[in-house]
Amino acid sequence: MMSEHSTIDPTDASTERPERPTAVTVEGLDYAHGDVSVFADLSVGVDAGTVTSVVGPNGSGKSTLLALVAGVLEPDAGTVTVAGDGDRTVGYLAQRPEFRPQFTVRRTVGFYCSLVAGGQDVDALLDRVGLTPVADRRVGALSGGMVRLLGIAQAAVGDPAVLVLDEPTSGLDPEMTRRVAGVVTDLAESGAAVLVATHDLHLVDRFVDRVLVLDRGTLRSTGSPADLRDATGADTLDGAIAALTRAGGSDGVAVSAGLDGGVSR
């Protein structure tokens, strides 16, 4: 799967995109933590069947955006529209997911499955994220990576059209990171819109279809990793992002305007 994904020509991304329906539409989003405004009039879209990554420095509002998309937070103004007609439209993995340590993996996932219609197959779901071998282990005895996989399984319960994953790989070893990434791309392959927040730009470069560059609550740029490199002339995605977020207010708008219209304004 990973190899297959890596063969996609990034330059084709923009030409392919219109064929994919938009799964998430954010329009005119305002949100403030108390008196501190996080977003003012933010608009963005996420396509189905893709892995979209939100990147940006700490405090840029990545987690907040994800929580708003997931419906965990309510916007002060604006709308978050999520496509999909299922029982559960958004699956959400919080940054450091925790589960009741007393229960086994199977019981934990089983509980979430019982909350959605249609009798989700717990074992199939565990198999999909590779947790079958530890299905009967107590959550309290799982490694951090396993818990993350459990969280992803939980997010996938009910086959939601949109999966919102906040830092699914942070703190994981490379092997587990690859495994998580594989599961994520697999979910996108099966048609879901996957919105990921991450600091791991290497991972973004390899697995992500589209990047949303967020800085201090403002969308600096969107596009495939290749688009971003091209637009900034940087050799690496790292450099491209750095350039985009360093540029500051008006430049950012200009750059993103020069790219594809992920920004609807």
Add this chain to the structure above:
Amino acid sequence: MTRAHVLAVAQREFATVFRTRLLVVLSVGFVGLIAGVAWLGASPAYLALSFDLLTPLEALVPVLAFAFGYRALLGDRERGELARLRTYPLDHRLYVLGVYLGRAVGLLGVVLVGLSTAALVVPLTGTESLTAVAIYGTVDSPALFLRFLILTAVFALVALALALLVSAAVRSTWNGLALATGAVLALVVGLDGALVGTVTATLPAPDVTATLLALSPTSAYRSLAFALVFAPGGVTVSGGSTAVIGALALGSWFVGSLALTGVLVRR
């Protein structure tokens, strides 16, 4: 679907209770204490046993109920469970209901086991009687203890509702612990103490004490016990029955707590 959701949540809470070592230890302790009080008193009558247990239960039931309840919604909040569950098609009020039911079943189970163990003292320790003299049942009967048991169960349910309210209102473990401790103290002594203060400070005392009892769930419980257990048992309770006020009070505390919990859990 609604029923399935509530049951799923309740089942998880119920299972959590019995997988939490602290609660198991506390439950065993509760049963032990209640049984201990009963066996030490060695009352040969249910009425006397109810009297013996009233005061210990006034203190122990809130403690147990808060142990069962104060972490329930707070733990979910801290683990991100409350946020996570917003992505599921589950009404938050149903969630609160499920949590309440699951914990309530556990709590009532412990209370029932405790009181049943205590009740065994009556048939098992029966003091010797004079055989030449006619013996009759007196008014003492298991029925009185059953009434007492029901009232205690209701008191436990109200205390659990209050515990969930605290659990939904706080944001951190330490706050939760502090508020829960405060709430237990308020239930056990604080509200009654305030009542006593109010009643004795107002001279001449207006005869509203019976109504004021509603302000304290513990006093409401006690007044119900006097009205429905002890008075029918032949104990003179002056001033007549306060059963209606007590029942209304407990009902209001129960409904109010759960309703407010349903609102707070969403925040």
Add this chain to the structure above:
Amino acid sequence: MRAVVVAGAVVGLTLLVATTGFVANPAAEADLSPVPFDRTLQTGMTGVDVQQAEAAGHAIPRGQVFYSQYEYVVGFYGIDALLAGTTGRYTEQFGRPLAAHVTDFAGTDPTLTAAGYLNRSRDAPMGWTRATDAWYVVGTAARTPAGPTPVPFGDRDAATAFAREYDGEVLDWETLSDRRGSRSATGPPASPTDERLRWADRQVRGASAIRERPVSVTVGEDAPTVAAAVERAPPNTTVRIPPGQYDVNLTVTKPITLEGAGTATVLDGGGNGTVLTAATARVGVTDLRVTGVGDRELVSVDENEVADDPAWDSRIRLVYGRGDAGIRLSTAPGSLVENVTVQTDANGVVVFDSPGAVVRRVRIDGRDGSTTGGMGVLAMYSRMVIADTTVDGGADGVYTHHADGLVVRDSAFRGMRYGVHEMYTSDTLLVNNTITGADIGIFVMTRPTGNAIVGNRLRDNGVGVETAGTASATVDNVAVGNQVGISIGTSRSVVANNTVAANGVGLRSTTLFPTNDVTGNDVVANDRPVEVDLGRLTVWAVDGRGNYWGSVPGTDRDGDGVVDRAFRPTDALDSRARVRRGEYVLAHATAVELRRAFQQAVPGLRPAAVVDPAPLAAPTRPERLDRLNVSTRE
């Protein structure tokens, strides 16, 4: 199925079942129909009153009460007792009466004898009727041996008819209760000690005239024998008996005084029967010694003789009343036995049908080293005075049978079965006596009333004082070194201001009617302060003053002399807390307080125990404890 559903169903079902507790009416559940009277726990009129009436075939109105918090049905002899039993101390102790029944005289054809005793037809069985629905005829001449009585009827017409015939008035229960309210004593009466002492003084003064009679005959000078001297002496004179040994088996039938010269004058019965019998009023026997008494302390009786005697107590009269004695006063009212020594294996002085007799400064040596033998002084049907008398050995120092009003004072009883043994005897006064080494120092039996046991000293007995009956007073006694200090078998009585120290058990409660006022007693340094046999929870304090138990847990913060914490002398923790620091601290634990919160509630349903809600901070009679050298710290 989910565990929570199963558990929930179990819990829910249990609670559902428990709600039946609200459906059932506990009061209605109990079977409150009357039981045969002999199956009730009986109280009320005294044993002797009941026995007399029943022997004579007279009916006594009776009641029985079912209390909400007492498993036994309590039977009351007499309507006054029933009224007392439905109020006051009884209801405090046993809860509210669920049902009260009275004997129903309707249809039993009741009549009154000339003396006012109730007779009824023996053909119709006496039934019971609800006391609160019954009709009571008052104001007739109807009475029991205890006094006038209302006559209860279940049927109003029958009551009216009876009232018309005997000139009475019909009342319902409520009116009767109101009217009798002030009269039916629910608490113990004031102790009549002074009045009885004055009566005793009058008897002694009256009898002392017997010693002042002029000497008419001197034995050996004016007559060869005592019998001849008595024969010659005119009434109201003295027969002087100089020192010497005289063989005597004599009955005196005129009011004279036999006066010896002290212990040197010896009347010897030769080991055969009674030595000296007085069979008329105001005989005096003074200043001499009596020996050679027969050895039959009891007389075996012919059953036909018992059956022929209509008296209720014929057996006692025949068996006890005819034993051998040193001196026998038989129908000799106002007689005096003074300054006499009797050596006897049977009885010392028997006083039979001789009211006003005085036995004073008499010394009786009974059978040694044994608790068998006769009685030092045996009083039957005689309100008499026993004073300054010493009895050693034998069965009982003083045995009374139906000798109401008797006074025993300033006497000593040592090494015997019972020091003073009261049977069927009410209204006595036992004051300032010293009793040591007896199985039981003072033993009151047979449900009498109005006995006063005041200021006696009881040392090294099995039981110091053992009481029974009602409306009695046991006050100001000192019980030291007995196995049991004072054993309380009374109801509605006072046990107050006694000093009970260094006994195996200080106070023992054996009553089934724990309605006594137990207050002001100093109970210290006993192995166990209190033991409770039978009975239920008993509260020992009156008007906020309990007893002194030594240093008990708790403090007297407001300085009113009462410790602000209830003391439970029957409780192992409390009782040890008086001497051991660990238990003292533990006794104040919240856990203990929680458990004790309602422990005085519903006493009738509690196991046997004693609570003193107001233990005293200081002894009532500190000087006695000082004198006894008893450490109050134990």
